[in-house]
Amino acid sequence: MYVKKTEEELGFMEEGGKILGRILTAIEKKVAPGISTLELEEEARRLMKEFGATPAFLGYTPHGARRAYPAALCVSINEEVVHGIPNEHPKVLQEGDVVSIDTGICYKGLFTDSARTVPVGKIDKTSRLLIKATKEALLESIKMARVGNKTGDLGFAIAEVAKKYNFSPAEDLGGHGVGKTPHEDPFLPNFSARGQGVILEEGMTLAIEPMLCEGSGKVKMLSDGYTFVTRDKKRSAHFEHTVLVTKGEPKILTR
Ligand code: MG
Numbered sequence: 490m491y492v493k494k495t496e497e498e499l500g501f502m503e504e505g506g507k508i509l510g511r512i513l514t515a516i517e518k519k520v521a522p523g524i525s526t527l528e529l530e531e532e533a534r535r536l537m538k539e540f541g542a543t544p545a546f547l548g549y550t551p552h553g554a555r556r557a558y559p560a561a562l563c564v565s566i567n568e569e570v571v572h573g574i575p576n577e578h579p580k581v582l583q584e585g586d587v588v589s590i591d592t593g594i595c596y597k598g599l600f601t602d603s604a605r606t607v608p609v610g611k612i613d614k615t616s617r618l619l620i621k622a623t624k625e626a627l628l629e630s631i632k633m634a635r636v637g638n639k640t641g642d643l644g645f646a647i648a649e650v651a652k653k654y655n656f657s658p659a660e661d662l663g664g665h666g667v668g669k670t671p672h673e674d675p676f677l678p679n680f681s682a683r684g685q686g687v688i689l690e691e692g693m694t695l696a697i698e699p700m701l702c703e704g705s706g707k708v709k710m711l712s713d714g715y716t717f718v719t720r721d722k723k724r725s726a727h728f729e730h731t732v733l734v735t736k737g738e739p740k741i742l743t744r
């Protein structure tokens with residue numbers, strides 16, 4: 490069952506989503522060769538405070554995790570797919586890297602979640618295509634977030650875009666409901682059969698987040714308990730928006 494929100498709560502999510510979009514844009518502008526993941530983390534915390542928001546994931550223990558997440562940002566570089574920890578063993582970004590910046594905030598008690606993958610300086614052609622394809626997969630999936638469609642339709646749209654570019658969705662990982670807590674029902678698989686899964690209803694707030702990989706899409710978790718990497722060490726990209734299902738067009742809250 491998904492968690493219903495009142496009109497007022499949806500309004501807070503809309504406000505929070507705009508703030509999150511601004512924070513991500515500011516972090517994105519700081520991404521350059523020579524900057525460390527720790528500096529990005531510190532900037533994110535500073536901005537969240539400035540906007541009157543709190544980090545959604547700092548100190549949060551997702552279902553099945555053995556410890557709380559230690560940072561506000563997830564910074565995942567190249568073969569890292571998601572949940573790279575920026576502040577425990579900070580890394581310095583290198584020219585040619587692709588880096589996924591993923592974060593969530595809590596604003597007026599409501600959560601929103603969003604991610605972008607950005608190039609560090611000049612990147613190779615395949616990496617550029619990977620970023621383009623993953624962004625397109627997100628937008629195509631969002632188009633399917635309409636009353637009466639099913640969660641499988643969102644995953645199907647992602648898989649179709651991946652196929653078109655000869656990339657693979659990361660296995661086992663997917664999107665989720667979001668709002669009163671960082672992770673709510675329904676789970677959104679990133680590859681799925683059309684017409685399967687949970688029916689979408691007006692008022693659902695979904696964090697849709699395709700991760701596409703240059704290789705097989707098989708992933709494993711590192712010993713830190715959070716960072717997912719591709720098994721073949723090939724690159725991965727990740728985009729995410731929090732989206733409201735309405736009677737009409739889907740509404741992106743985290744632009
Ligand atoms: Mg996220």
Ligand code: MG
Pocket residue numbers: 602603664665696698729
């Ligand atoms: Mg998410």
